[in-house]
Amino acid sequence: MPARVFVALFASDSDHLTAGELAEQLQVSPAAISGAVRYLTQVNLAIREREPGARQDHFRVDGNVWYELMRRRDRELVRWEDSLREGVETLGRDTPAGAKLAATLPFFEFMQKELSEMLERWRQQEGNS
Numbered sequence: 001m002p003a004r005v006f007v008a009l010f011a012s013d014s015d016h017l018t019a020g021e022l023a024e025q026l027q028v029s030p031a032a033i034s035g036a037v038r039y040l041t042q043v044n045l046a047i048r049e050r051e052p053g054a055r056q057d058h059f060r061v062d063g064n065v066w067y068e069l070m071r072r073r074d075r076e077l078v079r080w081e082d083s084l085r086e087g088v089e090t091l092g093r094d095t096p097a098g099a100k101l102a103a104t105l106p107f108f109e110f111m112q113k114e115l116s117e118m119l120e121r122w123r124q125q126e127g128n129s
């Protein structure tokens with residue numbers, strides 16, 4: 001259901017949709033929409049807003065959702081690198097487990113470096129368009 005709601009929000013001609021509009025469009029119960037938008041807002045794939053004086057929440061997908069998603073992934077890679085380094089230090093490079101972690105670390109360092117640079121190039125490109 002979260003995937004269906006995400007696509008409905010993303011592909012909508014409207015800037016935002018209410019839970020009722022989503023339920024009607026997807027022909028599902030309000031409870032199904034409630035759970036889906038709760039999940040989507042928790043993982044930052046959708047934004048919940050309320051217009052001043054309105055009683056209903058509106059949901060939308062930010063135009064930068066993909067960039068923000070990848071930026072979070074970049075931060076996760078940094079945390080994984082830190083965990084790997086800590087594991088190598090704790091276990092010792094000379095142990096089989098420590099050696100496996102040490103051998104894995106360069107991959108995550110490479111991925112994080114490349115992703116960071118790619119995101120920066122995208123940000124610069126978007127600033128120039």
